[in-house]
Amino acid sequence: MAQADFAALRSAVEALERPSLAARLANVAGKPIELIEHALPISASQAITAAASKALEVALQVALRTIQRGPFTASQRFHKALATASGAVGGAFGLVTLPIELPVSTVIMLRSIAEIARSEGEDLSDPEAALSCVQVFALGGRPGSTDASESGYFAVRAMLAKSVTQAARFIVERGIIEEGGPILVRFMSQVASRFGVVVTQKLAAQAIPLLGAMGGAAVNYAFIEHFQEIARGHFTVRRLERAYGKDIVRREYERLAQPH
Numbered sequence: 001m002a003q004a005d006f007a008a009l010r011s012a013v014e015a016l017e018r019p020s021l022a023a024r025l026a027n028v029a030g031k032p033i034e035l036i037e038h039a040l041p042i043s044a045s046q047a048i049t050a051a052a053s054k055a056l057e058v059a060l061q062v063a064l065r066t067i068q069r070g071p072f073t074a075s076q077r078f079h080k081a082l083a084t085a086s087g088a089v090g091g092a093f094g095l096v097t098l099p100i101e102l103p104v105s106t107v108i109m110l111r112s113i114a115e116i117a118r119s120e121g122e123d124l125s126d127p128e129a130a131l132s133c134v135q136v137f138a139l140g141g142r143p144g145s146t147d148a149s150e151s152g153y154f155a156v157r158a159m160l161a162k163s164v165t166q167a168a169r170f171i172v173e174r175g176i177i178e179e180g181g182p183i184l185v186r187f188m189s190q191v192a193s194r195f196g197v198v199v200t201q202k203l204a205a206q207a208i209p210l211l212g213a214m215g216g217a218a219v220n221y222a223f224i225e226h227f228q229e230i231a232r233g234h235f236t237v238r239r240l241e242r243a244y245g246k247d248i249v250r251r252e253y254e255r256l257a258q259p260h
Contacts, residue, residue, distance in 0.1 A: 001244055001252065008236050009249070013256040015233035016139065016153040021198055021226040025205040025219060048203060051098045052196040055106035056137060056188055062107050063114070063130045064171070098203065109224050110134070113231040120235035121242070128168040132238070133231075134191060135160055140230040141194035152257070153237075154250060156194070163187035198226070 001009070113133045114124060122129040139156055163186055170183045205219045240249045 001240070001248070005240055005243070006252070009240055009252060010256055012233035012236040013253055015229040016237070017257050021140070021201060021222065025201055025222055044203065045200075047098060048199050049192075049196055051102045052199045053188070053192045054099065055103040055199075056134065056192050056195060058103040059106045059110040059137070060134055060184065060188060062110050063134050064127075102199065105220060105223065106137070109137075109227050112224065112228055116228065116231040117235045120232075120239045122235060122238070126168075127171040128164060131164050131167055131187070132234070134187075135164060136227060136231045136234055138191040138194040139234055140227050141197040141199075153233075154253070160187070160190055163190055198223070 110133060113136050114130075117129060117133055118124055122132070124130055124133075135157075138160060139153065163183070166183045167187045170181060202219055202223050237249060237253065
């Protein structure tokens with residue numbers, strides 16, 4: 001593997017195996033993530049689950065339209081600015097704005113992820129590549145397991161692989177887009193179960209008393225930056241797999257992921 005590619009793989013491992021959202025949110029809120037999560041009322045769980053699922057449905061529709069029309073082009077900085085602005089609204093008004101603010105933030109992130117994918121050589125007219133953009137939302141949310149066989153990058157990819165392949169085939173064979181098809185529903189439910197983890201952390205950080213609009217903006221900035229880094233790592237790995245083969249890349253990835 002070329003030196004530049006090896007360095008890129010090392011950066012990808014760092015981003016994908018040691019996600020830093022919890023630390024970023026703790027810095028914004030001034031509290032460790034364990035205390036942040038206690039800021040949410042118990043009743044918030046159901047609202048978060050529903051909002052996360054709806055946000056991903058909207059993001060999927062955008063991803064599938066990308067197949068037909070081509071990707072939205074804008075800088076990563078521009079996407080961060082948009083997400084920061086939507087977070088300011090969420091921080092000012094709290095949980096009540098979640099059903100509106102989260103889909104907006106998620107679509108902004110999806111468009112940013114699509115640009116990263118394209119920069120790493122992905123053909124977004126390919127349904128599998130477009131669905132891999134949505135897959136990033138699952139890769140960015142780990143359920144907290146310490147067992148790498150359950151929560152590591154390749155474990156999550158393997159869990160989603162069949163659903164991604166079947167959904168991509170469904171889109172190709174039908175020649176039309178049916179967001180409500182059972183294959184796409186299964187894929188989205190798998191992604192939503194993990195995306196909900198980080199949405200909970202995000203909302204908990206925004207719920208800290210006195211954090212307000214400015215804090216909400218900072219939380220959303222951390223939120224989109226987290227997923228941009230996950231996307232960069234994910235599509236770097238996919239680019240290297242195309243160049244060197246999956247077995248070689250995975251072997252080097254797992255060697256770099258070992259604790260030193």
